Amino acid sequence: xxxxxxxxxxxxxxxxxxxxxxxxxxxxxxxxxxxxxxxxxxxxxxxxxxxxxxxxxxxxxxxxxxxxxxxxxxxxxxxxxxxxxxxxxxxxxxxxxxxxxxxxxxxxxxxxxxxxxxxxxxxxxxxxxxxxxxxxxxxxxxxxxxx
DNA sequence: ATTCTTACA
DNA sequence: TGTAAGTA
Numbered sequence: 001x002x003x004x005x006x007x008x009x010x011x012x013x014x015x016x017x018x019x020x021x022x023x024x025x026x027x028x029x030x031x032x033x034x035x036x037x038x039x040x041x042x043x044x045x046x047x048x049x050x051x052x053x054x055x056x057x058x059x060x061x062x063x064x065x066x067x068x069x070x071x072x073x074x075x076x077x078x079x080x081x082x083x084x085x086x087x088x089x090x091x092x093x094x095x096x097x098x099x100x101x102x103x104x105x106x107x108x109x110x111x112x113x114x115x116x117x118x119x120x121x122x123x124x125x126x127x128x129x130x131x132x133x134x135x136x137x138x139x140x141x142x143x144x145x146x147x
Numbered sequence: 148a149t150t151c152t153t154a155c156a
Numbered sequence: 157t158g159t160a161a162g163t164a
Contacts, residue, residue: 050152051164
C-alpha cells in the first residue's frame with residue numbers, strides 16, 4: 001500500500017498576513033491594499049476595520065497570477081480580467097489532481113504516480129512518471145502490482 | 148515587530 | 157505607487 005499524505009494538495013487552511021503575502025509574491029503591501037480597494041482581490045472578512053488583513057491560499061494564487069501577467073506587460077485591469085479566467089483553470093486542475101492522485105508507488109527504483117483506474121471496469125491503472133522534467137504514462141493491470 | 152488608515156509627493 | 161505619520 002502507499003502512504004497518503006494528509007494535506008499534500010489541501011491548501012484550504014493556509015492563511016497569510018499582508019507582509020508575508022507581499023514577500024511571497026513580490027507585490028508590495030501598498031499594492032495589495034490598493035487592489036483590494038479596487039475589488040480586484042479580497043482579504044478574509046475583518047470584524048474590525050483596523051484589524052490586520054488575512055489572506056487565503058486562493059488569494060495568494062490570484063496575486064501571483066496578476067503579478068506574472070503584469071511582468072509580461074499587462075496593465076492592472078487587463079491582468080485582473082485574464083486572472084479571472086486563468087484561476088478557473090487552475091481550480092479545475094487542482095480539483096482534478098486532488099481526486100486523481102493516489103499516491104506514489106516504487107517499481108524497480110522508479111517512483112510512479114498512481115493516477116487511478118484507467119478504465120470503468122477498474123482492471124487497469126494509469127501511472128504517471130516524471131523524468132528529466134517531462135511526464136510520461138504507463139497503463140498496467142490493476143491487481144498484480146502490489147507485491 | 149507588523150499592520151492600519153490617511154494624506155501628500 | 158512609495159512613503160511618512162501616529163496608532164493599535
